[in-house]
Amino acid sequence: xxxxxxxxxxxxxxxxxxxxxxxxxxxxxxxxxxxxxxxxxxxxxxxxxxxxxxxxxxxxxxxxxxxxxxxxxxxxxxxxxxxxxxxxxxxxxxxxxxxxxxxxxxxxxxxxxxxxxxxxxxxxxxxxxxxxxxxxxxxxxxxxxx
Amino acid sequence: xxxxxxxxxxxxxxxxxxxxxxxxxxxxxxxxxxxxxxxxxxxxxxxxxxxxxxxxxxxxxxxxxxxxxxxxxxxxxxxxxxxxxxxxxxxxxxxxxxxxxxxxxxxxx
Ligand SMILES: Nc1ncnc2c1ncn2[C@@H]1O[C@H](COP(=O)(O)OP(=O)(O)OP(=O)(O)O)[C@@H](O)[C@H]1O
Ligand SMILES: [Mg+2]
Numbered sequence: 001x002x003x004x005x006x007x008x009x010x011x012x013x014x015x016x017x018x019x020x021x022x023x024x025x026x027x028x029x030x031x032x033x034x035x036x037x038x039x040x041x042x043x044x045x046x047x048x049x050x051x052x053x054x055x056x057x058x059x060x061x062x063x064x065x066x067x068x069x070x071x072x073x074x075x076x077x078x079x080x081x082x083x084x085x086x087x088x089x090x091x092x093x094x095x096x097x098x099x100x101x102x103x104x105x106x107x108x109x110x111x112x113x114x115x116x117x118x119x120x121x122x123x124x125x126x127x128x129x130x131x132x133x134x135x136x137x138x139x140x141x142x143x144x145x146x
Numbered sequence: 147x148x149x150x151x152x153x154x155x156x157x158x159x160x161x162x163x164x165x166x167x168x169x170x171x172x173x174x175x176x177x178x179x180x181x182x183x184x185x186x187x188x189x190x191x192x193x194x195x196x197x198x199x200x201x202x203x204x205x206x207x208x209x210x211x212x213x214x215x216x217x218x219x220x221x222x223x224x225x226x227x228x229x230x231x232x233x234x235x236x237x238x239x240x241x242x243x244x245x246x247x248x249x250x251x252x253x254x255x
Contacts, residue, residue: 015169022199040230047201051168105171107205109238116237 005031006070012062013054013083021067022047028069029077032139041117042077042137048110049081049133055102057085057131075139082132088125095123148196149177151185158187159225163196166204175207179214186218195226204231205238212244223247 007028011017022043029042046067053065068080088094095115100108115121118135125131147170148163160181166174182190192211194200212222224246227235232248235241 015167018167018169019165037229037233040233043199044201044230044234047167047199051201051203055168104210105168105203105206107202107209107238109202109205113202113234113237117233 002073004071004073006068009067011065011067013058013065013085014062015051015054017065018047018050018054021050021065025067025069025079029139032071032075032077033142034139038137038139042079045114045117045135046079046081048114049079049135052110052133053081053083053085053131055106057083057087059086072136075141076136077139078134078136080132080134082130084130087127087129088123088131089127091123091125147174147177149174149181151181153185153187156188158182158185158190159193160190161193161196165199166197166207167199167201168203171203171207175210178207178211182211182214182218182220186220187215188220190215190220190222191225192222193225194231195228197228197231200227200231200234202234202238204234205240208240208244225249 009021009024025046026039026043029039050065057063063083063085066082070078072078093099095111097112098108100106114135118137120136122134123131147166150161152159158181160178164170215222222244224244226248227246235246
């Protein structure tokens with residue numbers, strides 16, 4: 001697929017990297033001239049996906065997380081967040097609002113928020129091998145010359 | 147996350163400043179719970195205008211704060227969320243579980 005620009009970021013699953021990852025995605029997306037609301041949506045979705053890697057994929061170890069952001073044809077932002085952790089048994093069930101395997105510190109709303117803040121969310125996962133979440137959102141071109 | 151508490155006219159105000167994600171959630175909840183336990187308020191308000199970011203980790207914090215105030219017979223409201231926080235509150239349906247108030251002249255949705 002033709003792309004206009006991309007970044008790839010690899011980092012360990014320390015919780016201090018949640019803010020780093022969403023800020024990096026926000027800085028990358030800024031070149032697409034988003035509104036404040038679009039930028040907030042993108043950062044929130046990234047924060048959810050990265051937190052899931054930290055909390056669920058690697059519950060009792062530090063593992064590797066990869067984030068790739070690309071601008072595709074038609075001003076479409078695509079963000080891939082991947083881990084090599086625990087994986088998800090039943091993806092349909094995991095996507096359902098309020099479903100959570102976590103403690104009472106979780107509300108089971110992460111995937112619901114990602115889905116409603118982005119145009120599209122796809123999840124690929126295999127137990128024991130890891131999870132890949134792909135988020136995409138097309139932003140209107142606001143006629144800024146680049 | 148920085149928390150400041152203030153009691154006035156029967157309300158315990160807890161002013162939140164910073165970003166509330168999973169990284170900050172534990173400390174934030176501890177701070178809120180200890181304020182609630184200390185003042186046992188009839189009414190408690192989480193003042194959110196200084197909260198520049200919140201994700202689903204914040205939802206759990208809000209719902210646990212509501213329960214904590216409730217055990218002492220009090221109630222919880224959310225005050226002046228920023229547009230980003232407001233979007234998370236509505237997308238998750240928390241705005242239907244905890245009243246949200248945006249005061250005149252404060253950041254509108
Ligand atoms: N990267 C991942 N690796 C393994 N399991 C995951 C991953 N992401 C999500 N899950 C599973 O999917 C469930 C639902 O995720 P979701 O983000 O919607 O809710 P949550 O993380 O449990 O709660 P919240 O996001 O509201 O804090 C999780 O409880 C977990 O079981
Ligand atoms: Mg989650």
